[in-house]
Amino acid sequence: MKHKLYLSIILVALSTQMSIAQEFTKWKDSLxxxxxxxxxxQDSLNLHLNKAAINIQMEHxxxxxxxYNFVLGKQPFNPAALFxxxxxxxxxxxxxxxxxxxxxxxxxxPFNFEARLSLALVNQKDHHYTDAYDVxxxxxxxxxxxxxxxxxxxxxESERKMYDVAIYDYGEAIQRAPDNTNLYIARANLYIKLNKxxxxxxxxxxxxxxxxxxxxxxxxxxxCGK
Numbered sequence: 001m002k003h004k005l006y007l008s009i010i011l012v013a014l015s016t017q018m019s020i021a022q023e024f025t026k027w028k029d030s031l032x033x034x035x036x037x038x039x040x041x042q043d044s045l046n047l048h049l050n051k052a053a054i055n056i057q058m059e060h061x062x063x064x065x066x067x068y069n070f071v072l073g074k075q076p077f078n079p080a081a082l083f084x085x086x087x088x089x090x091x092x093x094x095x096x097x098x099x100x101x102x103x104x105x106x107x108x109x110p111f112n113f114e115a116r117l118s119l120a121l122v123n124q125k126d127h128h129y130t131d132a133y134d135v136x137x138x139x140x141x142x143x144x145x146x147x148x149x150x151x152x153x154x155x156x157e158s159e160r161k162m163y164d165v166a167i168y169d170y171g172e173a174i175q176r177a178p179d180n181t182n183l184y185i186a187r188a189n190l191y192i193k194l195n196k197x198x199x200x201x202x203x204x205x206x207x208x209x210x211x212x213x214x215x216x217x218x219x220x221x222x223x224c225g226k
Contacts, residue, residue, distance in 0.1 A: 030054050045071050049080060061088045077108050083115060090118070095126035113143060117152050124156050132156055147177035154186070163190045181207040188220060197224040 034051045041047055052067035068085035071078050086101035102119040106112060116139045123132035136153045143149045154169035170187035177183060184207040191200035201224040208214045214221075 028058070031058070043074075045074060045078070052081075052084065056084060056088065059091070061092050064088045077104075079105060079109060079112075082108075083112075083118075086115075086118065086122075090122055090125075093125075095122050098122045099126070099128075111142065113139070113146070113148075116142070117148070120152060120156065124159060129160060145176060147173040147180065147183070150176065151183060151186070158186075158190060163194055166190055167194075179210055181210045181212040184210070185212070185217070185220070188224075192220070192223050200224050 031051065031054045034047055034054065038044070038047050038051065048067045048070050052064045052071070055061075055064035055067065065085055065088050068081040068088070071081040072085070075081070082101045082105040086098040086105070089095070089098035089101065099119065099122050102115050102122065105115045106119065109115065116135060120132045120135040120139065123129075123135060133156060136149075136156055140146075140149045140153055150169045150173035154166040154173065157163075157166035157169060167187055167190050170183055170190070174180070174183045174187070184203040188200040188203035188207070191197070191203065201221070204217050204220055204224070207217065
């Protein structure tokens, strides 16, 4: 039985590696095509943006940034280049540069939800907690019907161990997206931290009713005494 289990695990791992390899090959082939097109259209901003997008998928952050630098050299306020260069900087933990790009983008598109949320999260990662909270509060004010806005604020509050207000915000998010099982699980985790096991168990049961796999939550149920 153990040998069958180990074999199953190995097969799953091999399958995952093959899928990753196939995905990488697909993006490499796409990159080769774009590079050939750029040989004849070197100044095409769309081609440079496409090449950068492929580099993002391949997690080649420096190459992506180089492409976005080229585009922004021609169009300093190109929204796509600003957003995704900031995204690449974020993945390199170059938060100062990511923040600058998000802030510049928000001067152009002040109601861009993704840029404002990303700016809040970058500030949080860079330990600019007051700035992060100010930005996320503004986001909630701007998008009061957005579950993601409340969930984003709850995440920031959770990291700062503001568990009670985070629980409240997850509740607001759940009201707006009642089928999102991740929200119930996140709130259950906070209830567990506060030793409120009945409330946590109720959220986990709600997540299961919404389609979450009970087995995947076995550890969390166990922490609730069940």
